[in-house]
Each structure stands twice: as C-alpha cells, then as structure tokens.
Amino acid sequence: MSAPSNLAARGLLNSTIGAKIVMALTGFVLVGFVVQHMVANLQLYAGPDALNSYAAGLKGLGGGSVVWLGRAFLLACLGLHVAAAIKLGNRNRAARPARYAVQRFRQTTYAARFMLLTGFVVLFFIAYHIAHFTVGVVQPESFSVVDAAGRHDVWRMVVAGFRDPLTATLYVIANVAVAVHLSHSVTSMFATLGLSVGRYKPMIERIGPAVALVVLLGNISFPLTVLLGLVHL
Amino acid sequence: MSDETMKITLNVWRQRAAGAPGSFQTYTLDDVSPHMSFLEMLDVLNERLLAKGEDPVAFDHDCREGICGACSLVIDGQPHGPRRGTTTCQLHMRSYRSGDTITIEPWRAAAFPVLKDLMVDRGAFDRVIASGGYISVHTGGAPDANALPIGKKSADEAFDYAACIGCGACVAACPNASAMLFVGAKVAHLAKLPQGTVEARSRVLNMVQAMDTEGFGACTNHGECSAVCPKEIPLKAIMTLNREFIRATVSAEE
Numbered sequence: 001m002s003a004p005s006n007l008a009a010r011g012l013l014n015s016t017i018g019a020k021i022v023m024a025l026t027g028f029v030l031v032g033f034v035v036q037h038m039v040a041n042l043q044l045y046a047g048p049d050a051l052n053s054y055a056a057g058l059k060g061l062g063g064g065s066v067v068w069l070g071r072a073f074l075l076a077c078l079g080l081h082v083a084a085a086i087k088l089g090n091r092n093r094a095a096r097p098a099r100y101a102v103q104r105f106r107q108t109t110y111a112a113r114f115m116l117l118t119g120f121v122v123l124f125f126i127a128y129h130i131a132h133f134t135v136g137v138v139q140p141e142s143f144s145v146v147d148a149a150g151r152h153d154v155w156r157m158v159v160a161g162f163r164d165p166l167t168a169t170l171y172v173i174a175n176v177a178v179a180v181h182l183s184h185s186v187t188s189m190f191a192t193l194g195l196s197v198g199r200y201k202p203m204i205e206r207i208g209p210a211v212a213l214v215v216l217l218g219n220i221s222f223p224l225t226v227l228l229g230l231v232h233l
Numbered sequence: 234m235s236d237e238t239m240k241i242t243l244n245v246w247r248q249r250a251a252g253a254p255g256s257f258q259t260y261t262l263d264d265v266s267p268h269m270s271f272l273e274m275l276d277v278l279n280e281r282l283l284a285k286g287e288d289p290v291a292f293d294h295d296c297r298e299g300i301c302g303a304c305s306l307v308i309d310g311q312p313h314g315p316r317r318g319t320t321t322c323q324l325h326m327r328s329y330r331s332g333d334t335i336t337i338e339p340w341r342a343a344a345f346p347v348l349k350d351l352m353v354d355r356g357a358f359d360r361v362i363a364s365g366g367y368i369s370v371h372t373g374g375a376p377d378a379n380a381l382p383i384g385k386k387s388a389d390e391a392f393d394y395a396a397c398i399g400c401g402a403c404v405a406a407c408p409n410a411s412a413m414l415f416v417g418a419k420v421a422h423l424a425k426l427p428q429g430t431v432e433a434r435s436r437v438l439n440m441v442q443a444m445d446t447e448g449f450g451a452c453t454n455h456g457e458c459s460a461v462c463p464k465e466i467p468l469k470a471i472m473t474l475n476r477e478f479i480r481a482t483v484s485a486e487e
C-alpha cells in the first residue's frame with residue numbers, strides 16, 4: 001500500500017482535512033489580530049495623546065514597512081481563510097443534495113450552524129471598517145484631523161465617528177457577528193488541529209465562548225461609551 | 234408497561250428506484266404492540282401492504298441485535314431514532330405513545346444514494362475501507378498468544394474505536410454529511426495497535442483521499458455524529474484522524 005504520491009500536487013486546499021487545517025491556521029492568525037486590535041483600542045480610554053502616539057508609533061515602525069508587511073500578511077491569511085471556507089462550504093452543500101424533511105439536532109449550536117453566514121457578515125464589516133478608519137472614505141470630515149503634535153488624530157476620528165448613532169449601531173451589530181463566529185471557531189480551530197483531547201479538552205471547549213465574550217465586551221464598549229457620552233470630544 | 238396496542242401514523246419516504254422522484258406516504262397502524270421493535274412494526278406494515286397487493290417498504294436490516302450495522306432510518310429527524318447508543322433494530326415501540334406520528338426517511342448524503350424507499354447504497358464506506366482500513370500480516374500458523382504485548386490503555390482505546398459498525402449514522406446526522414467520525418474510528422483503531430503502525434502513514438492519506446473522492450463533506454465540529462452514534466464513538470476519533478493526517482503530511486515518504 002503506497003501513499004498517494006500526488007498529495008503534495010493536490011495541495012492542502014484540495015483535501016478536506018488540509019483545507020480545514022488552512023482554515024484553522026489562518027484563523028489563529030486572524031483571531032490573534034482581533035484580540036490584539038481590541039486590547040490596543042482600549043487606549044481610547046487613556047485619552048487622545050496615548051492613542052495617537054501609539055498609532056503614530058505603529059505606522060512609523062521600520063520606516064513604515066512593518067505596518068505594510070503586517071497588512072499584507074493579514075490580508076493573505078484572510079484571503080486563504082475565505083477561499084478555504086468557500087471551498088469547504090460548497091463541498092458540504094454538495095455532500096447533501098437532498099435535505100431532510102425533519103431534522104432534530106442533539107449537539108450543535110447556532111454559532112456552529114451559521115459560521116458561513118457570520119463569516120460573510122464579518123468579511124463585509126472588515127471591508128467597511130477599513131473604508132471607515134483606514135482609508136477614510138466613510139466619514140472623510142472626521143478622518144483628516146491632526147492633533148496638536150501634528151499626528152493623525154485617531155482618538156478624535158473614532159469618537160466623532162461613533163457619535164453618529166447609525167454608525168455606532170452598525171459596529172455593535174457587526175461585533176455580535178464577530179463574537180458568534182469566534183465562539184465556535186476558536187474552539188473548532190483546536191479541534192481541527194487535533195488538540196481538543198485529554199485534560200485540555202474542557203479548557204478548549206470554553207476558550208471559544210470566552211474569547212468571543214472578551215472581544216465583544218471590549219469592542220462594543222467603544223461605540224457604546226461614546227454614544228452614552230462617557231467619552232466625548 | 235401497558236400491553237395495550239397503540240395507534241401509530243407513519244410518514245414514510247417512498248421512492249421507486251435510484252434517481253426516481255420520491256415522496257412521503259402516510260400509513261396508519263391501529264394495533265401496534267409496545268413490545269414490538271421498530272423494524273417489527275415495519276414488518277407488520279409490509280405484510281398489510283403485501284396483502285393489499287401493494288409494494289412493501291424497502292429498508293435495510295440483518296442481525297436485528299444491534300451489531301451488524303445494516304439497519305438505518307432517520308426517525309423524526311434523528312438517525313436510529315430518539316434513544317442514545319441504540320440502533321433502529323433495538324428501538325422498541327414502547328418509546329412511543331398511541332396517537333404518535335413518526336416520520337421515516339433514508340440516510341441523506343450524496344455519497345449514499347437511495348436505492349429504493351429507505352435503502353441507501355453504503356458502498357462508499359466499503360471503498361474507503363478498501364483504501365486502507367486493514368493491516369498486512371504474514372499468513373501461516375497462528376501466532377503465540379501474548380507474543381505482541383499491547384498496553385491496557387491502547388488496547389481499550391483501540392477496542393472502543395473498533396466498536397464502529399459502519400452503519401453511516403454519523404454521515405446521516407452531520408449537517409455536512411461528513412464521514413470523518415467513521416474514517417477517524419477506523420484510523421484511530423488501527424493507529425493504536427502495533428500491527429497498524431507499519432502502514433499508518435499511507436493508511437490515513439489513502440483513506441482521507443478515498444473519503445474525499447466519495448463526496449463526503451468536511452467536519453465543522455458540530456458533534457452530531459458522535460451524539461447519534463449507536464456505538465457512541467467519541468469525537469476524539471476525529472482529533473486522532475486530524476493528528477494522524479498532519480503527522481503523515483509533514484513526515485517524509487516511506
């Protein structure tokens with residue numbers, strides 16, 4: 001019995017488990033970024049100087065090259081993650097062409113069943129979020145502001161942005177989708193890598209919902225505190 | 234338990250042949266004994282249908298003692314019916330009440346095409362097994378007992394995975410019609426034993442390729458497969474499959 005010699009040629013993405021491993025590894029990078037992004041944004045509460053100098057420092061790393069390398073890496077991971085998701089989603093739908101008249105689930109969760117849906121909501125939100133705060137085409141008037149030290153006034157941009165109730169609501173809804181996505185996917189990621197076993201299993205089963213909750217609370221606190229007037233210009 | 238007979242209404246998927254359009258037909262049985270097994274209840278229905286000159290409902294069954302893996306049926310949306318760790322043949326009508334309506338469907342998966350009514354072709358599982366679900370040993374005289382010591386823990390785990398009867402309920406229950414619990418049980422069973430380690434690498438790669446070729450879906454970690462498995466194969470089988478696959482993929486050619 002010989003192993004399929006064309007496995008390398010078929011590529012990881014063409015095997016179901018291979019594509020799942022691509023999902024898990026890129027997902028690991030992406031969730032790492034989401035957590036880091038939320039924690040860094042907590043500097044909103046430390047005032048304009050803290051957040052603006054952090055942002056200016058980040059953009060100045062390595063003469064500006066580090067931030068672009070990071071963006072390229074994250075976009076590559078996102079692209080692979082979405083490609084694998086579409087590939088697996090199509091495959092999974094094709095695997096059950098005729099649906100059941102009655103189907104009663106025993107174990108699964110809504111988060112698990114609607115991963116593709118929440119994934120696409122997150123994808124559109126990422127596009128909107130980049131257009132809003134990175135490119136500055138959504139609210140250009142609050143994007144092109146500079147603080148007293150001549151730095152991009154990120155603090156003012158965010159606070160002014162979230163004073164619009166519609167924008168703030170959109171961010172809250174999008175972050176609920178992010179949290180629902182993470183609550184299944186972070187746990188699922190460990191399972192796909194074959195790590196949800198033994199004494200780590202109970203911890204891994206809780207890590208998804210825990211990460212989702214922490215990210216949700218952190219992220220929705222920004223629009224909510226601005227809307228409630230706790231953080232104001 | 235009451236010996237009174239029950240009135241049961243059945244919604245049964247009827248399909249003349251593979252590829253033919255199917256539909257649900259309703260049948261009513263007025264005198265179902267609570268002592269009957271689910272399949273005996275269907276036997277009674279078929280005798281009535283035959284007496285009326287109608288085509289009996291085709292369904293798979295063999296040992297009727299929960300060990301062969303032939304019986305199937307998605308009963309009210311659950312493969313093998315409502316009881317945990319129980320095959321359809323071991324489900325009894327005492328689990329139901331008079332007046333109940335029960336919907337019966339075949340396993341639904343592209344890889345398990347319907348042959349007739351409630352019977353599906355599970356040959357895809359045979360082809361996955363043929364691709365690597367075996368070990369190669371020398372023939373000849375029987376080896377000495379205990380010549381090959383196996384740790385208690387490994388033996389127990391291997392036996393737990395070997396309990397898989399290949400019925401396909403995992404595929405039927407999975408929202409993605411994935412066969413990864415089945416393939417995981419076979420790979421894990423043999424990987425835990427010294428006889429299986431020789432071919433471990435090629436086994437997992439070949440079986441995963443065969444599984445993909447047959448058109449099964451991919452695991453998204455719902456856990457439905459293990460929850461309906463009549464032999465209660467743990468989800469850990471899929472973890473072992475993933476680990477074996479990763480190990481085989483990154484290791485050098487044999």
